[in-house]
Amino acid sequence: MTDNIENEAGSSEQQNPAADMPKNYDPASIESSLFDFWYRNGYFHRDAGGYANPEKEPYTIVIPPPNITGMLHMGHALNDTIQDTCIRRARMQGRPTRWILGTDHAGIATQTKVDKKLADEGISRLKIGREAFIDECWKWRKEYGGTIVTQIKGMGCSCDYDDEHFTLDPDYAQGVRRLFVEWYHKGLIYRGKRIVNWCPHCTTAIADDEAEYVDEVGHLWYLRYPLVEPIDGQDYIVVATTRPETMLGDTGVAVSPKDPDKKKFVGAKVRLPLVDREIPIFSDFYVDAGFGTGFVKVTPSHDPNDWGMGERHGLEKINIFDETAHVVEGYGKYSGMDRDEARKAIVEDFDALGLLDHIEEHEHSVMTCYRCHTKLEPWESEQWFVAVDKLKEDAARVVEDGEIQFHPARWKQVYLDWLSNLKDWCISRQLWWGHRIPMFYCDSCGWEDACMDDVEVCPNCGKPVRRDTDVLDTWFSSQLWPFATQGWTTDGAEAAEIKANYPTQVLSTARDIMGLWVARMVMSSMYCIKQIPFENVIIHPTVMGADGKPMSKSRGNGVDPLKLMKDYGADGMRFGLLLQVTGAQDLKFNEDRLEGSRNFATKIWNAARFILMNLDGYEPGDPQPLTDADKWILSRLAKLTARLDEEAEDFEFAKQAQDLYEFFWNELCDWYIEFSKGRLREEGPTKLATQRNLVFVLDQSLRLLHPMMPFITEEIWQKLPVQCDRPSIMVAPWPDSKELAKFIDDDAERAIELVRQVVTSIRSTRARYQIGNKKQIDVVVKASKEDIAAIEAERDLVFTMGNIGNLTMDPDAQKPKGASAIVTDDLEVYIGLEGLVDFEAERKRLEKNRDKLLKDKQKLDKKLSNEGFLAKAAPEVVEKTRNEAADVEDSLARVEAQLAELD
RNA sequence: GGGCGAUUGGCGCAGCGGUAGCGCAGAUGCUUUACACGCAUAAGGUCAGCGGUUCAAAUCCGUUAUCGCCCACCA
Numbered sequence: 001m002t003d004n005i006e007n008e009a010g011s012s013e014q015q016n017p018a019a020d021m022p023k024n025y026d027p028a029s030i031e032s033s034l035f036d037f038w039y040r041n042g043y044f045h046r047d048a049g050g051y052a053n054p055e056k057e058p059y060t061i062v063i064p065p066p067n068i069t070g071m072l073h074m075g076h077a078l079n080d081t082i083q084d085t086c087i088r089r090a091r092m093q094g095r096p097t098r099w100i101l102g103t104d105h106a107g108i109a110t111q112t113k114v115d116k117k118l119a120d121e122g123i124s125r126l127k128i129g130r131e132a133f134i135d136e137c138w139k140w141r142k143e144y145g146g147t148i149v150t151q152i153k154g155m156g157c158s159c160d161y162d163d164e165h166f167t168l169d170p171d172y173a174q175g176v177r178r179l180f181v182e183w184y185h186k187g188l189i190y191r192g193k194r195i196v197n198w199c200p201h202c203t204t205a206i207a208d209d210e211a212e213y214v215d216e217v218g219h220l221w222y223l224r225y226p227l228v229e230p231i232d233g234q235d236y237i238v239v240a241t242t243r244p245e246t247m248l249g250d251t252g253v254a255v256s257p258k259d260p261d262k263k264k265f266v267g268a269k270v271r272l273p274l275v276d277r278e279i280p281i282f283s284d285f286y287v288d289a290g291f292g293t294g295f296v297k298v299t300p301s302h303d304p305n306d307w308g309m310g311e312r313h314g315l316e317k318i319n320i321f322d323e324t325a326h327v328v329e330g331y332g333k334y335s336g337m338d339r340d341e342a343r344k345a346i347v348e349d350f351d352a353l354g355l356l357d358h359i360e361e362h363e364h365s366v367m368t369c370y371r372c373h374t375k376l377e378p379w380e381s382e383q384w385f386v387a388v389d390k391l392k393e394d395a396a397r398v399v400e401d402g403e404i405q406f407h408p409a410r411w412k413q414v415y416l417d418w419l420s421n422l423k424d425w426c427i428s429r430q431l432w433w434g435h436r437i438p439m440f441y442c443d444s445c446g447w448e449d450a451c452m453d454d455v456e457v458c459p460n461c462g463k464p465v466r467r468d469t470d471v472l473d474t475w476f477s478s479q480l481w482p483f484a485t486q487g488w489t490t491d492g493a494e495a496a497e498i499k500a501n502y503p504t505q506v507l508s509t510a511r512d513i514m515g516l517w518v519a520r521m522v523m524s525s526m527y528c529i530k531q532i533p534f535e536n537v538i539i540h541p542t543v544m545g546a547d548g549k550p551m552s553k554s555r556g557n558g559v560d561p562l563k564l565m566k567d568y569g570a571d572g573m574r575f576g577l578l579l580q581v582t583g584a585q586d587l588k589f590n591e592d593r594l595e596g597s598r599n600f601a602t603k604i605w606n607a608a609r610f611i612l613m614n615l616d617g618y619e620p621g622d623p624q625p626l627t628d629a630d631k632w633i634l635s636r637l638a639k640l641t642a643r644l645d646e647e648a649e650d651f652e653f654a655k656q657a658q659d660l661y662e663f664f665w666n667e668l669c670d671w672y673i674e675f676s677k678g679r680l681r682e683e684g685p686t687k688l689a690t691q692r693n694l695v696f697v698l699d700q701s702l703r704l705l706h707p708m709m710p711f712i713t714e715e716i717w718q719k720l721p722v723q724c725d726r727p728s729i730m731v732a733p734w735p736d737s738k739e740l741a742k743f744i745d746d747d748a749e750r751a752i753e754l755v756r757q758v759v760t761s762i763r764s765t766r767a768r769y770q771i772g773n774k775k776q777i778d779v780v781v782k783a784s785k786e787d788i789a790a791i792e793a794e795r796d797l798v799f800t801m802g803n804i805g806n807l808t809m810d811p812d813a814q815k816p817k818g819a820s821a822i823v824t825d826d827l828e829v830y831i832g833l834e835g836l837v838d839f840e841a842e843r844k845r846l847e848k849n850r851d852k853l854l855k856d857k858q859k860l861d862k863k864l865s866n867e868g869f870l871a872k873a874a875p876e877v878v879e880k881t882r883n884e885a886a887d888v889e890d891s892l893a894r895v896e897a898q899l900a901e902l903d
Numbered sequence: 904g905g906g907c908g909a910u911u912g913g914c915g916c917a918g919c920g921g922u923a924g925c926g927c928a929g930a931u932g933c934u935u936u937a938c939a940c941g942c943a944u945a946a947g948g949u950c951a952g953c954g955g956u957u958c959a960a961a962u963c964c965g966u967u968a969u970c971g972c973c974c975a976c977c978a
Contacts, residue, residue, distance in 0.1 A: 023938065213976085220978085241978060254978090288977065296978050305978080365976075414907075414973080421974080512973075546915095548971065579926085582917070585908055586972065590915050592927045599940040610937035654917080658925075673937075760944090766932095767944040773935050803935090859922055868958030869921095877921060877959095884922075 018612035018719075025605035027569030031711050035153060038714075043091075043730050044160050045098070051731035052096040059090035059097045060504040062482050062534075063159060064517070065167065067106035068141050069113050072151035074543040074551060074589065075510055077561035081574045081708075082508050082540055082581065082653060084157045088707035089648060090505075091158070092734040098501070099158060100485050102165030103145055107434035107474040108202065112372065114140050114433070130432050130469075137433045141166075151562065156570050156710045158730070165485045167477045168435070175489035176435045176477045177452060179524065184439075184450035188387050189427070195307040196426055198379035199369040200325035200339075204430035205383055206369055207473060211376055213365040218242055222293065222357035223350055225253065225270040228278060237270060237281075238357045240292030242364060243302075244350070245343040247272065248331055249320040252298040253281045254309055259289035273355055274346065275331070284309050301380045317380060325377050339377070384428040384437060384470070392419045394526035395519055404522065404532050407651040408583045411514065411539045418515035427473045434471030441466055479520035482507075482533035493529045503531050508538040511585065538651055541580075541587035548588050559589055571709035572598035578708055579661075581653035600661055601712050604705070607669050608716040611694045614680045617687070620723050623696040623743075624689035628755075628794050631748030633672040633697055636663060638740035644704060645737050660705055668697060671756065678800040695720060700735045751790040754783070754826060755797055761822040761829035762802040768845075769820070769836050776805040782813035783827035821898045823849060825887065828894060839902055846899050853892040860885040 042049035046058070061083050066076060083099060091097040114137050115125050125133050145166075152159065165172060183189040196205040221244045224236040239253060250272055255262035265281045272279055286309055287296050300310030300317040310317055320327055327334045327342050334342050350356040367376040396419045398404050399412055406412045428437060441448045442458035442465045449455075458465050480488070482504055487495030503525075509518060518537060525533035544550055545557025552558065564573045576594030580587050625631040640663045647655045672694075679690040699722045706713040706729050717729040726732045758781055771777065779802060781791065788809045791798065799807060815821055819830040820837050823846070863869050863881055870878060 018937085021937095024940070239978080243978085286978095291977060298978090303978080305976095364978095367976095410907075417906075418974080515974090542972075544971085550972085580916080584916085588915070590927085592915070595940080596926060599938095602938065602940045606938035606941085608937085613937070658917080662925085669937085670942090763943060764945080770932065772933080773943085856922060863922085863959075866958055870958080872958050873921075881921080888922095 053094035059095040062100045065104040068145035085707040101159035105168040111433040175484035181450045197376040201374040211367040220360040220362035224355040228269040239297040246299040249318040251315040254296045256287040256289035257283040386425040391523040395522040428470040437468040439468040479524040507534040568594045568598040578653045578657045628748040628751040629675040631745045632752040634743035635745040638743040642737040757824040778806040778832045780830040781809040
């Protein structure tokens with residue numbers, strides 16, 4: 001079917017194209033072949049298989065590169081649907097589009113997985129060594145790295161699959177190296193000793209933002225530290241600590257400068273138990289006099305705040321732990337113990353010495369490694385840092401002045417706050433899988449440099465050099481994503497793709513990597529390209545479980561998008577998710593929406609089936625708005641298209657989806673197709689015009705739906721005799737709201753509104769008295785002359801849809817004896833029921849109707865008798881209110897009249 | 904501790920200054936020749952509490968309560 005690229009419109013010899021359509025749309029049977037069809041024809045490339053208009057502005061999106069360890073989760077499903085919707089729309093508008101695809105090597109995540117896999121096989125990473133381990137990682141990537149790309153294809157995403165990138169590709173890696181070398185030579189990268197969050201299990205530094213806090217009920221140990229000289233008869237002070245084992249590294253005790261009781265201790269010394277070290281008592285503003293005892297033990301090497309105090313007061317920094325958090329040599333029996341053993345031993349020894357004052361329970365949070373969940377150790381080590389102060393200025397400016405727009409806009413401030421609180425960025429990681437830091441050192445003469453090419457011997461003294469063994473933080477490499485994927489490595493900012501297509505248009509991502517990734521891309525892009533990397537940042541809602549909590553394996557509230565696609569089709573999942581992308585920051589996952597979207601797909605399918613079944617004698621041609629019904633649906637289509645354009649501009653996905661749904665289902669299917677049924681039975685020009693209108697409206701609707709529901713729209717479009725020479729809806733022109741505006745017709749909309757009032761009144765009465773649709777009834781309509789004229793023009797529609805025997809319309813119509821009366825906004829409908837009418841029930845119904853109108857009238861009268869309102873409200877509001885009041889008055893009078901007649 | 908968001912019919916959400924809307928569930932009736940993943944009809948809400956601004960507040964401001972997210976983190 002899709003192989004028939006010719007798609008000859010109107011070749012009348014063909015058998016009925018609806019013949020091979022089952023009653024229910026079956027996504028599984030068509031999705032993959034349609035995807036192949038698109039792929040084979042090159043529609044995913046920037047030239048869209050030759051259908052892109054090179055004159056138009058290019059449109060580019062870079063995908064947030066999924067980790068090679070990743071499986072498709074709900075976050076991807078949502079985010080990739082959003083991006084595909086944007087890019088497909090732009091492609092249909094004729095813009096040269098490209099959605100750049102790739103994956104991230106994900107240093108620590110991948111290393112952990114491979115490590116675990118090897119461990120399961122009984123292989124130790126340390127034993128096989130760095131080279132062999134990296135080989136294992138590449139093997140792993142080869143085996144699993146493509147999984148997620150396959151899954152993205154399954155969603156129908158129109159990425160450029162022929163130019164896939166990977167953050168460890170040779171070209172990309174050179175780019176990363178280039179940036180490091182440049183920043184090093186510019187002084188933007190420096191080496192320093194710092195307290196970092198150290199994972200003793202992974203033996204690497206963990207960035208602040210990679211650490212996870214876990215609440216824990218621990219203890220507060222109150223330890224007595226003897227004073228060297230008693231003060232006022234007091235021979236010890238008491239410190240409170242959650243980590244008694246670190247006392248081995250204490251080099252001071254701090255008190256608050258605002259604590260008058262502690263003044264006398266400042267300058268005194270205590271003798272540190274167990275290690276017999278004399279350390280000073282000093283005052284520092286960091287200390288909170290109200291917490292614990294007001295005395296704080298200070299361990300500069302094992303606490304970031306203590307480190308700060310140590311710097312301010314020139315304290316010695318004593319490191320008591322090795323890289324696996326075991327006590328180092330020189331601490332007697334404690335040496336070699338891990339931190340938990342040391343804690344136990346030290347507390348016991350304090351107790352034995354009578355120096356354990358007391359213990360309290362204490363709730364606090366501890367930092368853990370986000371990968372292995374080992375408690376992190378604040379540890380002093382040598383690391384590489386990026387000095388961010390200069391870089392962040394530009395990154396803040398381009399958002400402040402609106403060059404980069406956030407959607408929803410409130411995220412702008414979050415971004416700016418993140419930047420303003422940014423501290424220098426620790427970029428070295430003690431891992432093997434990643435971009436190895438290109439620093440070379442000569443141990444003989446002390447030469448060192450960052451180099452683009454590997455260095456074997458020292459350029460200074462000729463001795464062998466060694467390379468730094470650390471790798472870079474994964475975010476250091478992902479910050480280059482928008483430009484290193486477009487030729488920056490070899491040609492810099494002058495690269496052809498960058499010159500033609502930079503900046504990109506949209507970056508869509510989750511809020512939790514706004515700083516980690518988004519801000520850093522802006523920083524590096526402003527530095528490397530001197531341009532913003534993207535114009536719009538979409539921060540999509542986070543998909544929460546049905547319980548409103550983040551999805552996680554431990555909570556068991558997760559949902560698998562692969563299963564959802566199986567159950568609802570890729571289109572059903574996509575549309576169901578988009579319906580939930582409102583401006584909210586969280587999205588409580590609602591599977592009902594996907595079910596509804598699957599049903600919607602079936603509805604579209606069956607509407608198409610109906611139209612295709614009724615194309616006997618069809619000849620292609622432009623739409624022919626002969627009747628008010630025709631004019632009405634075309635007018636509605638024109639208005640819908642214009643509205644969708646506006647909503648797309650604002651990245652309002654739920655609204656676009658909702659509007660499409662309502663138009664297609666509640667207007668096209670519920671009314672226009674129903675209207676058309678009678679006409680399709682006639683022969684001649686009316687029938688042909690109706691067919692053309694149906695084909696036209698369906699064609700245009702499918703195009704409007706295509707970015708959100710790519711598969712079903714393509715499948716149907718291939719069967720439909722559309723007036724379009726493009727072989728695929730994917731490259732068919734986007735409906736032009738300006739062109740369609742010629743169909744806007746408010747008179748026709750009004751006429752159909754009246755028809756609907758009459759038909760609905762009849763149905764309502766039938767339902768109330770349980771009169772089947774097959775029984776013909778007589779109907780009298782009382783309405784204004786003009787309204788009657790409008791309905792009269794569509795008399796046959798009222799007849800067919802109402803199954804009416806006699807229809808009388810008259811401005812002065814009298815209710816027939818024994819008829820039921822319906823009062824609508826604009827008219828009365830009398831329906832004769834041959835003695836079936838329950839007048840008591842009729843009265844109750846009309847009274848309810850009246851009471852509602854009375855309430856409305858009271859409200860409006862109150863408003864209109866309010867002088868403040870008349871004086872201060874906008875004139876058009878007053879005018880509108882007056883009209884409403886008149887309408888209510890009119891309806892009320894008519895209802896009252898009907899009630900009077902019942903008496 | 905700081906910031907942000909949510910609180911609207913049973914459930915999930917729109918609306919964000921001028922008389923409350925949608926989907927699902929539930930009710931009733933329909934094998935109406937596109938669709939029961941359907942059609943039709945009817946029912947259901949003092950928009951979390953309190954205070955304020957305004958001629959007018961679900962909508963703006965303040966406050967309280969509950970829930971959630973993000974950031975920082977106390978020895």
